[in-house]
Amino acid sequence: MQKKTKIALSYTVLLLLISTLLGCSGDKTPISESTATDSAQEPLFPRGEKGPASNFTGNAYNTALLPNDSTYHTLVGNVYFEKGARSNWHVHPAGQILIVIDGEGYHQMEGEPRQLMKKGDVVKCPPNVKHWHGASEKGSLTQMYILPNTEKGIVTWLEPVTDEQYTSMNN
């Protein structure tokens, strides 16, 4: 083999190496796609204010969406529960409607098994029924709540949900 052929082959190897590096690193960072994904994954509501440890186990954050007033007699908000976080047991005199915005979690009415709830689910918690709700053990839960007919009252907070109650499928 002549020296010229040897140099040509070396260049081929070098060019292939460069194209490998450029080509692959380009595919690893598709900037426009990343941006689109980030935008779609932006939370619907701000994270909100941390709920007090007296009413929640773990970290739960509340965003008020509609404050209670004498026109609508309705209170609307959103709670972001971190993995494993949940409300205490509590009672709403006029009931509560939950709408799961993202993730999955549980709700339980006293005397019934806990129920899985996930993105898009709508859950009715009847008036004066002792219940709790929160994230699953696996991930966070974003959950809107609607409290109707607030002239009848809003909430009575009760004792925490123990780890045994939280992890039991039938308590």
Place this chain on the structure above:
Amino acid sequence: MQKKTKIALSYTVLLLLISTLLGCSGDKTPISESTATDSAQEPLFPRGEKGPASNFTGNAYNTALLPNDSTYHTLVGNVYFEKGARSNWHVHPAGQILIVIDGEGYHQMEGEPRQLMKKGDVVKCPPNVKHWHGASEKGSLTQMYILPNTEKGIVTWLEPVTDEQYTSMNN
């Protein structure tokens, strides 16, 4: 150059070619990332049933989330408005709360300018105020609605929003 060296170089070129093809095609289809993106972009609620042409201009689809009953006296649903679609003018005897889930659109109360509303916004439409809402001219709108105190009535449908009214910023 000896024959052995020549063969070794050819193999190097071949291996680099294969690694380029394998490496890059692998990066172009990151299966787990695509799945995550698809999941995040899944609509929160199903598209629902097409609203009647007698109450809507363009295509609007309604999903009932909480049917009206005598326990909660509340009706909750979601409307997906295609680009340019909007409700007729209408009145709710007990008012209405709108929560924008995705996209952007407008709402307008009679005698006031139309207002832009976008993802995460909460809008109060007071009782007995004639109003309309719908998508923008640029894209679709996904919008939850809450009708409280339904014992006072649900809705009275009125005339369509004309193109002039829809496009005017101050009518």
